[in-house]
Amino acid sequence: MKAYVREAINRLQAESREPFCAYLYDLGGIRAHVRGMRRYMPERTGLFYAIKANPDRRIIEALLPLIDGFEVASAGELLKVREVSGSVPVLFGGPGKKEAELEAAIRHNVSYIHVESLLELRRLIRLTQGRSEPVRILLRMNLRTSALPQTHITMGGRPTPFGLDEELLDEAIAVIREEGRGAVRLCGFHFHSLSNNLRAELHAEMIELYLRKAEEWMERYRLDIEIVNAGGGFGVPYDDAPPFDWALFTSLIARSEARKRLARVQLWFEPGRFLVANHGYYAAEVIDIKPSHDRYFAVLRGGTHHNRLPASWGHNHPFAVLPAERWAYPFARPEIRRGKVTLVGELCTPKDRLHADAEVELLRVGDIVVFEKSGAYCWTISHHDFLGHPHPKFYYLAEGNDHATHANMDN
Template sequence: MNQVVEKWITEWHVYNDEPVCAYIYDLQGIQNHVKKMLETMPSQTNLFYAIKANPDPKIIEALVPYVKGFEVASIGEMLKVRGVSADVPILFGGPGKKDYELEMAIKQNVTYLHVESLLELRKIILLAKKWDRPTQILLRINVRTNSLPKTKISMGGRPTQFGLDEQLLEEAISILRDVENTHVQLSGFHFHSLSNNLHAELHVDMVQFYVQTVKEWERLYSLHVEVINAGGGFGVTYDGTPSFDWQLFTSLLAQNEALQALGKTQLFFEPGRFIVADYGYYAAEVVDMKQSQDQWFAVLRGGTHHNRLPASWGHNHPFRIVPIDRWVYPFARPELINGQATVVGELCTPKDQLYANAELECLRVGDVLLFEKSGAYCWTISHHDFLGHPHPKFYYITEGN
């Protein structure tokens, strides 16, 4: 598929006068990846896509036939999903939900609302009764444990703005069992304790802990749990080391005694990054090369206002050089042979950096850097309109391209 992307880049100037600056999403690659994920999943598990990783409507549309549904964290995200499908299942999570968001989610018949606080729970009960809508919820619980895997981003097992602390569970159940609650049903629990975990064995241990904990709650509080949402957090690397081993994870999960004891309870997973990261490319043309105090800089048409992930995570983002022979100027073409250069963007800030001290055999002004693994949290989290530079173009690879 890289050959398709590179061919498209080399033909850019046949149709465009401006420097190359674009995202290319491999929709067929995403679909094939998800199909392979589904092949190894145990029968009691379901795969959702967390669209915060990349809410592009064409990606959502490509995934509708394959995933169980979508996880959203705002009304804006929910409307994007509903713009593609009127009835696909939706999980609605995230802290700080406003009244109008809860109301719209209830009216739009989201499948499960993830409850983040006691106040939110009370509001949902009030609004569901007001609109006479049966509403199913999952309580997001911040479990009190030190046994969770350690990752760069942690949202559980410590003080956090996410979910209900475990000691509030009894009060939450009491609120739900109040005689005034006639519309809201507790269907299960949601856990999302970490992001970008790379260790399959530890992830299985974590899921086992969730299941065993919920089974104990079922016993203590006489609950009937239909769903355990174990969240996402499946890791992707950007330094060439192996990413999360999905096949190992699902194989170990299928053999796990806790999973086998689930009964009719369904286990949900909601990855985002892991589904789309490897199937997006950010292409940016080198528009200048300059030397400052013995250090070379390659300046792109683009930068962190399009791809903020490397600055946000503090890593060098992997790229390849696509050589472009075109040079229309009457003077010599700036180039760097067998040297180091820091790759920066067009913004007026020294933080606009995508790769520090890259080792280069040959890089010329007019060549294009193709940043791989740019399908997740690259465009979406970027400050698109800083300094008013034009947005990149967007292209999609589908079957037959």
């Protein structure tokens, strides 16, 4: 954990009258990370942020000048982006777009719609008949292959609700040419087959497959496409596994033979987690430590209603302990030394766990447990109002210093 993050949490807890519970987002860290990523990116590649990972307005604002646009998966996400910028390029995805969402996408001038089914394609054509300009689309494809890397979440190369099976491409092209003339314009293909892949070599091989498929379809259907959107799926480890090697990945892409053959085609990436996960922290004060059947449990002011990712993915979330010296009571302060403890939340369910059997040197009531790598899919996917506990506070660390600005937000 960075020293200025640690210092900010200690200061904020000291100022708090209630047991401390907050998210801290290091906006400077996010921006520095993205600048570093861009230095490695080959020519004619684009970087979009998939805001499903974390749609916090301050994060969108921080990324706005550094990336090529945003990927959204609902009308609600679209409006979050448009509240920040009315002109930034937006890609609109999602497997179940309602007509009202397609209308909103057109009204709010999205750059491209990722079409995921034949029915969705026909609905879009119906909505766009008579427009002066066709709506630009990418067909999201689900490849029939076993050559994709296997991860915790897989959305392609198997039966899923995502995208068009490649066997349906003949029909999709026919619908575009026969029914959608002047209404939609096919600009390329979109692929997003997996989530949280940690192996750069395998990810590059997957992109090579995407490019070869796009090249094959361009020749077969006599298409002049502009874009291959290779999606996201770049991983962040929540254990001791090595991180995704972005420099290696981009160097492999730069040497790709298929990429060289499609040199005029834009190759886009739309990561979410990889941009923000490492720059978010969920800090929760220990409010009790109790023994039970020869095990120890530390109860936190917080839990899975604030950070559901570890329960959702079934992992132990990485954390650090920040000691706090204040203790206002005349009786002994509960603690555990050099032992194992399970970190749980304040909810009335045994599933409210963030880390099981963690080894700690010293943990006391009043100390702060800081769950690192909490910038993505933590607050957003959580059941915030279960049991009616107060929401955490949100703080934002500015670039170049440890000053934390505060906002009460219901994201």
